[in-house]
Amino acid sequence: MDFEIAAQRLAKDQKSALARSRASRDARAASNKARREAQAAKAKAEARLREKKLQSERNAKIVDRVVQCVRRVERRLGVTSVVASSSSVVNESSVQKSAGRSSPNDNKSLIDNNHSILFAQGWKLQATSIHGEGDKIALPPSILEALTSNNSALDPWGSGRNGRPLAFRIGVLDPEYAGFPASEKMKAFVDGVRETVVSSQQMTPSSMQTSMSSNDTDENMSDGSDNEDNNDEGAEETSTQIEAYLDELSHRYISYTHGTVVEFTQEDGCVGLPEPIARALLQQNSHSMGRSNERCGSRIPIKRTVDPSASHLSSDAAADEDGDAMDIAPMNDSSGDVQTEKTPGHLAYGAFDVPDLAIEITPINSLPAGTDCTFTPTASSIKNGFYKLKDVKAVLEQSLMRTRATLSKGDMIRTWRRGVSFDLIVSSLSPSEFGVVSCVNTDLNVDIGPPDDDDMADLNIKPEHEVKGSGQSEMGQGRLLSEDTAQHQQTEVVTAEMEPNPPQVDLVPEPADDKVEGVCNIQIRGRSTTGENVTGRRRFDVESTMNDLFQYASSICGADPKVLRLVTRFPRRVFTLLSQEDQGQINKDVTLKKAGVEQGQELFMIEYL
Numbered sequence: 001m002d003f004e005i006a007a008q009r010l011a012k013d014q015k016s017a018l019a020r021s022r023a024s025r026d027a028r029a030a031s032n033k034a035r036r037e038a039q040a041a042k043a044k045a046e047a048r049l050r051e052k053k054l055q056s057e058r059n060a061k062i063v064d065r066v067v068q069c070v071r072r073v074e075r076r077l078g079v080t081s082v083v084a085s086s087s088s089v090v091n092e093s094s095v096q097k098s099a100g101r102s103s104p105n106d107n108k109s110l111i112d113n114n115h116s117i118l119f120a121q122g123w124k125l126q127a128t129s130i131h132g133e134g135d136k137i138a139l140p141p142s143i144l145e146a147l148t149s150n151n152s153a154l155d156p157w158g159s160g161r162n163g164r165p166l167a168f169r170i171g172v173l174d175p176e177y178a179g180f181p182a183s184e185k186m187k188a189f190v191d192g193v194r195e196t197v198v199s200s201q202q203m204t205p206s207s208m209q210t211s212m213s214s215n216d217t218d219e220n221m222s223d224g225s226d227n228e229d230n231n232d233e234g235a236e237e238t239s240t241q242i243e244a245y246l247d248e249l250s251h252r253y254i255s256y257t258h259g260t261v262v263e264f265t266q267e268d269g270c271v272g273l274p275e276p277i278a279r280a281l282l283q284q285n286s287h288s289m290g291r292s293n294e295r296c297g298s299r300i301p302i303k304r305t306v307d308p309s310a311s312h313l314s315s316d317a318a319a320d321e322d323g324d325a326m327d328i329a330p331m332n333d334s335s336g337d338v339q340t341e342k343t344p345g346h347l348a349y350g351a352f353d354v355p356d357l358a359i360e361i362t363p364i365n366s367l368p369a370g371t372d373c374t375f376t377p378t379a380s381s382i383k384n385g386f387y388k389l390k391d392v393k394a395v396l397e398q399s400l401m402r403t404r405a406t407l408s409k410g411d412m413i414r415t416w417r418r419g420v421s422f423d424l425i426v427s428s429l430s431p432s433e434f435g436v437v438s439c440v441n442t443d444l445n446v447d448i449g450p451p452d453d454d455d456m457a458d459l460n461i462k463p464e465h466e467v468k469g470s471g472q473s474e475m476g477q478g479r480l481l482s483e484d485t486a487q488h489q490q491t492e493v494v495t496a497e498m499e500p501n502p503p504q505v506d507l508v509p510e511p512a513d514d515k516v517e518g519v520c521n522i523q524i525r526g527r528s529t530t531g532e533n534v535t536g537r538r539r540f541d542v543e544s545t546m547n548d549l550f551q552y553a554s555s556i557c558g559a560d561p562k563v564l565r566l567v568t569r570f571p572r573r574v575f576t577l578l579s580q581e582d583q584g585q586i587n588k589d590v591t592l593k594k595a596g597v598e599q600g601q602e603l604f605m606i607e608y609l
Contacts (some may be wrong), residue, residue: 054201061197066190070118073245077434078366079169080154081120082146118180119252122169122362123271127354129305130272132344133414134403136262137170138272139361144264147363154363156261164369164440167406169362170273171249171256172281172300172355185247189240242433254300254357255281255288258364258436260405262345271359272345278354280411287376287427288410301356307349342572370437372430373407374449381422382451389417391531396446401439409435418563418608507555508548510539518542518599520592522549524566526606528557534606542593549592549604550577557606566604576609 123143130138147156147166156166181187249256257280266272273281280288282300342348375396377386389395395417404413409432413424427449429437437444511519523537536556540549550561557564565576575595 058194058197058201062190062194065193065197067118069189069193069241070245073241074120076242078364079120080363080365082123082363083121119249120362122360124173124358124360125269125271127278127303127356127359128266128270128272129278129348129351129354130262130274130344131342131346131348131351132262132274132403133276134274134344135257135259135277135406135411136274136344136403137168137259137277137361138266138345139261139264140266140268140270141264142268143361154365164367164438165260165405167258167260167364167367167438169256169258169360169364170271170277170281171253171360171362173358173360174252174254175357177252181248182251183244183247185244189244239433246435253360255284257281257408257411258367258406265345271361272347273354273359274344275348275352276412276414278352280408281355282353283412285410285412285425287425302353303356304350304353305347307347343570367406367436367438368431368434369442370407370429370431370439370444371442372428372445372447373426373437374428374447375413375424376427376449377451378412378423378425379451381424384420384422386422386424389422392448393446394527394531395422405438405440407437407439507552508540508544511541518593520597520599521601522552522597522604523602524553524556524604524606526553526557529559540592540597542597542599543591546575546577546590546592546595549597553604553606559608563609565607565609567607568602568604574607575604 123139125140144156146152147154154166181190257277259277282302386392395415400413400415407413407426407429409426409429411426413426415422415424429435431437518541520540520542521537522540523535525533525535528534534556536552538552547561549566550564553564553566554561561577565574567574573596
């Protein structure tokens with residue numbers, strides 16, 4: 001009996017021990033599983049942190065390299081920012097903030113926060129219209145103070161090594177610019193940078209840290225030197241960067257061109273644009289660097305500069321309904337057609353349209369010197385007989401070189417010959433990498449190219465319109481202005497531009513040599529009917545008539561006095577010998593003194609009507 005009880009107790013103890021052993025084994029297994037799960041979760045968290053840090057470093061490196069490439073291109077062109085240096089703005093916190101919201105395939109979100117500081121910043125101004133025939137704008141005096149301050153390295157007067165004046169990029173900012181990158185070429189460039197950075201990070205952590213440290217050192221050195229331009233990047237990579245930069249500019253600006261400054265007299269917050277600059281911004285063509293004409297003109301609102309005194313005069317006229325107001329007649333001499341002064345840089349109220357959007361003016365201190373340029377005549381110029389001009393070189397020298405300091409691809413240059421206007425489009429430039437060159441202190445070789453196909457179709461030009469004695473059409477291969485004009489002399493005679501020889505007349509005798517009172521020494525300069533420079537100097541009694549003065553000018557240039565006008569400078573006055581139909585009587589009896597030519601000296605320039 002006792003044995004059975006002992007056996008049962010032993011079996012019960014063994015069962016309890018087995019249960020405890022099984023429970024302990026299960027507890028140990030659960031503990032190991034929990035430990036493994038905890039370790040796996042910890043490893044995943046650490047991997048996420050490492051991936052996040054790697055992604056952050058990758059994004060920061062991509063942004064850094066893109067910013068450096070943009071700076072490198074702008075240094076090559078000489079673009080200078082007028083605000084704080086981008087190096088002080090593109091800091092670690094902004095990069096991390098941008099990178100924290102980005103994904104590897106999202107270029108826009110990667111750099112969107114920094115798009116406003118990637119490009120050099122200029123002055124944001126409102127456009128007004130000014131007189132002028134070239135590319136010279138008017139700026140406020142505050143900008144002159146900023147340029148001549150001790151903290152500025154810009155020289156507005158061009159007294160540096162190349163002697164060229166400071167140029168400006170004049171662009172109409174696009175209010176719908178979504179952010180960097182917006183153009184296809186820049187997006188492709190950023191993707192290429194991303195691939196390069198990702199492939200460079202397939203290395204050991206120590207090598208990666210060394211690479212990042214080296215990149216930080218390069219960033220610090222890039223702000224003060226141009227050593228980056230002498231690295232191992234080939235010409236093809238540099239060309240790709242420039243193309244991407246210009247393509248992004250065409251999205252940042254609706255349109256843009258370049259110019260220099262004529263004076264610093266505008267009101268603060270305003271920039272004066274002459275008609276050629278306003279036309280380049282509003283009327284783009286197939287050669288323009290910005291967007292196409294369809295995307296440009298339809299999206300730029302326009303306005304006209306309003307004379308602030310106009311409303312005042314209107315209110316005065318309304319207040320004078322009783323008829324008591326005094327009628328003041330304009331002081332206009334009957335001696336000649338004295339026109340309103342149109343001094344370059346002065347406001348031209350209501351003369352032409354200007355953009356009604358913010359204009360960014362960005363200084364450029366080292367435009368490349370132009371070596372070659374091709375002008376394409378417009379359809380109107382061909383109709384006016386541009387290809388029949390005998391001396392195209394003289395036309396360009398007189399109308400272009402005296403008014404332009406820069407040439408941008410797509411600009412329309414207006415030249416004049418004997419009162420007829422000829423519009424030429426800048427179709428190509430050399431150097432061509434930036435689409436803009438300087439015309440100052442350089443030998444510019446100019447070629448006249450054939451017109452666009454659309455203009456040829458509009459004119460219905462037939463193949464038989466050829467120059468006699470040659471196998472080229474009138475719109476053939478163009479001509480280099482540096483070559484001898486006689487080599488390209490056309491045999492056709494343009495009878496519409498030929499004027500009859502003036503009749504031989506006896507000039508009024510000069511005053512006696514010892515006479516000083518009432519004597520004016522008059523010098524006349526201009527071009528003859530054959531295009532040659534002519535000049536003459538003669539003493540006139542101020543009681544002589546305007547007819548005597550025009551007869552003398554006719555004897556110098558060989559043209560009829562009725563097709564001439566004499567122009568003075570500073571201030572500009574224009575005199576025309578009016579016919580009987582225009583004036584009611586010939587103004588040959590009007591004296592020089594009555595016309596405003598006083599005792600002393602006077603210089604007149606000959607212009608053709």
